[in-house]
Amino acid sequence: MREFFAISLTLFLVIDALGNLPHYLKLISKFPPKKRKIFAFRELIFALIIMYLFHYLGKLLLPLLNISTITVQIGGGIILFLIALRLLFADEEETPWHTAEPFIVPIATPIIAGPSALAVIMILEEQQTSDFPILSSITLAWLASILIFFLGNRIYNLMHEKGLSAAKRLTGLIVSIIAVQTFLQGVKALSFELTNK
Amino acid sequence: MNLSLFFQTSFLFLIILDPIGNIPIVVGVLKGFNHKQQMRIIIRELFLSLVLMLFGFFFGRAFFTLLAIEQSSLQIVGSIAFFLIGVKMLFSSAKAEEKIKKIQDPFMVPIATPAIAGPGILATIMLYASNDEISKTLVLLSIFCAWLCLVPFLLAAPYLKKILKENGVIAVERLFAYIIILIAVEMAIAALKSTITSL
Numbered sequence: 001m002r003e004f005f006a007i008s009l010t011l012f013l014v015i016d017a018l019g020n021l022p023h024y025l026k027l028i029s030k031f032p033p034k035k036r037k038i039f040a041f042r043e044l045i046f047a048l049i050i051m052y053l054f055h056y057l058g059k060l061l062l063p064l065l066n067i068s069t070i071t072v073q074i075g076g077g078i079i080l081f082l083i084a085l086r087l088l089f090a091d092e093e094e095t096p097w098h099t100a101e102p103f104i105v106p107i108a109t110p111i112i113a114g115p116s117a118l119a120v121i122m123i124l125e126e127q128q129t130s131d132f133p134i135l136s137s138i139t140l141a142w143l144a145s146i147l148i149f150f151l152g153n154r155i156y157n158l159m160h161e162k163g164l165s166a167a168k169r170l171t172g173l174i175v176s177i178i179a180v181q182t183f184l185q186g187v188k189a190l191s192f193e194l195t196n197k
Numbered sequence: 198m199n200l201s202l203f204f205q206t207s208f209l210f211l212i213i214l215d216p217i218g219n220i221p222i223v224v225g226v227l228k229g230f231n232h233k234q235q236m237r238i239i240i241r242e243l244f245l246s247l248v249l250m251l252f253g254f255f256f257g258r259a260f261f262t263l264l265a266i267e268q269s270s271l272q273i274v275g276s277i278a279f280f281l282i283g284v285k286m287l288f289s290s291a292k293a294e295e296k297i298k299k300i301q302d303p304f305m306v307p308i309a310t311p312a313i314a315g316p317g318i319l320a321t322i323m324l325y326a327s328n329d330e331i332s333k334t335l336v337l338l339s340i341f342c343a344w345l346c347l348v349p350f351l352l353a354a355p356y357l358k359k360i361l362k363e364n365g366v367i368a369v370e371r372l373f374a375y376i377i378i379l380i381a382v383e384m385a386i387a388a389l390k391s392t393i394t395s396l
Contacts, residue, residue: 064205065208065209065376065383067383071379071386074382074386075379075382076379078382079378082284082378105365109365109368110368114368114371115371115372116371116375119372119375123379190386193390
């Protein structure tokens with residue numbers, strides 16, 4: 001149970017709903033006001049479907065690449081750390097996600113189900129044997145994220161651009177701590193395996 | 198022949214060849230040409246890249262045997278190289294296109310090398326060619342297999358970018374970067390294990 005919430009929280013932090021809120025609001029304002037809620041919901045559903053798909057893709061891919069649990073922990077720690085670095089030192093102009101007609105790209109992916117979140121989903125596989133815990137923790141992280149997106153305008157008025165970018169940086173800091181913890185777990189497991197040989 | 202190993206090797210080669218990441222480069226370089234010319238250039242560059250990879254395969258083997266380089270040190274070097282490739286892909290995908298725009302005649306450079314047969318894939322091929330545990334025919338077949346899988350991607354480049362859009366290409370490339378990093382860590386751990394157990 002504790003692990004379930006840990007995965008959800010990690011995923012929620014990596015999705016970085018607060019940090020992505022300004023992009024989301026800018027894009028969503030392109031929809032006609034009356035249909036805005038429906039279109040937004042459509043994009044969010046697509047994001048959830050994409051995340052589910054990547055859960056199964058990871059299940060397919062990791063054995064194919066012959067990747068062990070220890071690798072997943074150490075490599076996952078490194079990947080999470082790189083994600084954290086991206087969050088910490090994000091350059092606002094670096095990724096201008098803009099297209100004329102937002103359909104799946106860029107709201108569903110990469111803003112919500114971005115490469116970072118998808119990589120984390122794929123890596124989570126090894127630690128769990130059955131599908132259900134992962135799928136439900138994806139859903140939980142998704143629900144928390146869409147709550148932020150639906151309250152988007154209010155949160156934006158409350159926090160403004162500066163507050164949101166501060167939240168992004170704070171998220172980066174927390175993710176980097178999780179990253180180091182995951183990495184150390186992997187190192188522990190590796191040293192345990194080496195000494196027991 | 199070990200089929201799963203063949204599949205794994207081909208897949209690794211293909212992922213380092215980075216079919217989707219090469220699309221923006223191909224599209225960017227060939228912007229000024231019409232469709233027919235574009236296709237002709239892409240096919241020509243694909244064959245040149247295959248020649249380069251085969252060169253790496255035959256030359257690399259002799260090179261490593263000459264220097265008597267150990268398996269695990271190659272593995273560690275390879276994993277560091279992969280790691281750096283992954284990190285570079287992660288942080289500079291948006292800027293790669295601008296750099297390459299300035300070159301006029303796209304013969305050999307920049308599509309055949311370094312975009313397709315770059316240092317990453319050449320190092321990997323050399324690494325596998327000098328691995329005694331893997332049969333040479335398997336590696337050779339894997340090169341052909343990965344190359345064949347790459348062909349449709351590059352031929353579709355002029356169309357694919359329209360579908361994925363620039364954002365999609367960047368996102369897919371970043372995901373590939375994470376996978377490459379994971380492969381790097383796996384290699385490093387394998388090398389570490391074999392070194393420590395042989396002490």
